Amino acid sequence: MHWKIGKVRITKIVEMETVGSTRFILPLATNEEIQKLPWLIPHFATEEGRLKMSIHSLVVETPTRRIVVDTGLGNDKEGRKVPTWNNRKDPFLETMTAAGFAPDSIDTVLCTHLHVDHVGWNTRLVGGQWVPTFAKARYVFGRTEYEHWRDHSDESDKLAVFNDSVKPIADAGRADLVASDARLGDEITLIPTPGHSPGHMSILIQSEGEQGLLTGDVAHHPCQMEHLDWSSTADSDPVQSAATRRELFARFADTPTLVIGGHFNAGHIQRDGDAFKFVALG
Template sequence: MHWNVGKVKITKIVEMETVGSTRFILPLATNEEIRKLPWLIPHYATEEGRLKMSIHSLVVETPTRRIVVDTGLGNDKEGRNVPTWNNRTTPFLETMTAAGFPPDSIDTVLCTHLHVDHVGWNTKLSGGKWVPTFASARYVFGKTEYQHWRDHSDEPDKVAVFNDSVKPIVDAGKAELIASDARLCEEITLIPTPGHSPGHMSILIESDGEAGLLTGDVAHHPCQMAHLDWSSTADSDPAQSAETRRELFSRFADTPTLVIGGHFSAARIRRDGDAFKFIVHA
């Protein structure tokens, strides 16, 4: 699945897809409430009101760069707080290669934030050690985000994620810490979008008069556009995440901007009273 924004091509590489089983992350998104939002069906929910979500990476190709945005769960990882996320053995890298993106062809890895399902393929297990998966790439982390998890990874699962998927990149000299509003290249600018995590960033793509927005986890699912106060259980600051959603969606609503989420596919944001809708054919 891919989209074009001017001269920039965005390709989604899926690691895992789910239907339902999402109440642990969005407890207020009951089947009954989702059925009240018919615009979610069929792209983002089933007729029964079960949410459709994915864990994926986005490969962003500009005229000069080949960037992987977020790297999913990874293989062989342990200490995760979701049982099915441990000791995974999936052909994700083979899928990437088959799509035309062998790991060595990637020159930049950009993480919107440093949660477990966005950093896993930063590293792979080789000879009993965690080594950078994308050997030719520089890894771009938000400075605020990195410093927070370096200094505040107290819970065992957070420690495991940092130690196997973030710290080895820094130790290998591959990490570049940047401001949350930095310009990555001519077509790509970062937008600070804190709340889900302290240094969370979204990605604005502009090329040939067209625009795209990679939101990361500002929203885990488009239902949060209708219910801005439905914060995720993983949000570090639920009130701030709700305010960030309102600000970001207000900025891009009713524009031609193509919006792609960290766990859902592309559409456009439209105002709907005091909130928003996410419309595929808009």
Template sequence: MQWQVGNVKITKLVEMETIGSTRFILPAATNDEIRKLPWLIPHFATEEGRLKMSIHSLVVETPSRRILVDTGLGNDKQGRGVPVWNNRDTPFLEIMAAAGFPPDSIDTVLCTHLHVDHVGWNTRLVGGKWVPTFPGARYLFGKTEYEYWRDYTAEPDKVAVFNDSVKPVVDAGLVDLIPSDHRLCEEISVIPTPGHSPGHMSVLIESAGERGLLSGDVAHHPCQMAHLDWCSVVDSDPAQSAASRHTIFSRFADTPTLVIGGHFSAGHIKRDGDAFRFEALGS
């Protein structure tokens, strides 16, 4: 699936799609509560109120750059907290290449944050060793985000993610640590949206008078536009996460800004009373 923002093209590459089984992420999003938001159906939820979500990467092509935003789960990884995320064997790189994006054509990898489902394809297993998947790219990590996870030891699954999907790229000398208001190029900059993780960033696209927002995990699902206080169980700071949602949705509501989430597809944010709703541009 592709979209255009001025002179910038965005291509979504899906690694995994799910229906339901998301209560562990958004416990407040019960089937009954979701059915009270009919605008979610059919693009973002089923008639029964089960959430539709995906794990995907976004290729952002500017006139001068080919940027991969977030890199999914990856193959062959171990020690993940969700069983189906362990030891995966999928043709994601072949799917990328078939879409016109072989790994050696990517010049920039930008991770909105360093959670398991956004860094996995940073590396691949070759001869028993984790090596960078995109050796011709500079990998951009938020400085705040990176330093938090570098020093984090509390949960073994989080440490495993850092050790197999972040540290090898650092060790290879391919990483640039950026501030959360960094400008990558004329058309692309990042916006600080902390709360889901300490250094979470969203991506702003501005080109030829048009705007796009790759919101990352500031919201896992559009239902959080209607309920800003619905937080993911993995939010590092729930109050800050809700505040970031309010700030970012207020900024772009009722504008023609194309918005694409880290786990949902494209649409426009509309004000709806004291909160917001999302108008889909296709599933």
């Protein structure tokens, strides 16, 4: 799946797709509530009200860089809370390579935040050691985000993620810690969007008068555009995450900005009364 923003090309590489089984992350998004939002169907939900979501990476090609935004779950990882996320053997790298993005062709890895389903392919297991998957890339982490998980990964699952998917990058000298509003070249600017995690960042892309927004996990699903207060169970600060959603969606609503979610496909945000709705492309 491809999208273009001026001279920037974005390609979605899917690791896992799900229909339903999302109540653990969005408990208020019941089938009945989702059926009340017909604009979600069929692109983002089924007729029965089951949510459609994916775990994916976005490859962003600018005239000068080849960036992987977020890296999914990864293989051979242990200590995850969700059983199907442990010890995976997924052909994700083969899929990337077949799409024209061999790991060694990537020069930048950019993580919107450092949760389990956004950092997994940062590393791979080689000879019993976790090594950077993208050997020629610099890994860009938000400084606030990195320092939070470095100092506060107290729960066993959080510690496992940091130790196998984040710390090895820093230990290898491949990590660049940046401000949450840093500019990365001519086309890429970070936007601080805290709430889901302490240092969560979204990504603004601007090229040739066109504009795109990669939201990360500001919202896990477009239903949160209508229900801004439906905070994810994974949000570190549910009140802040709701405020961030309102602010970010208001900024880009009713504009031509192409919006791509951390777990859903592209569309445009429109105002809908006191909230918003999401209009899918095509």
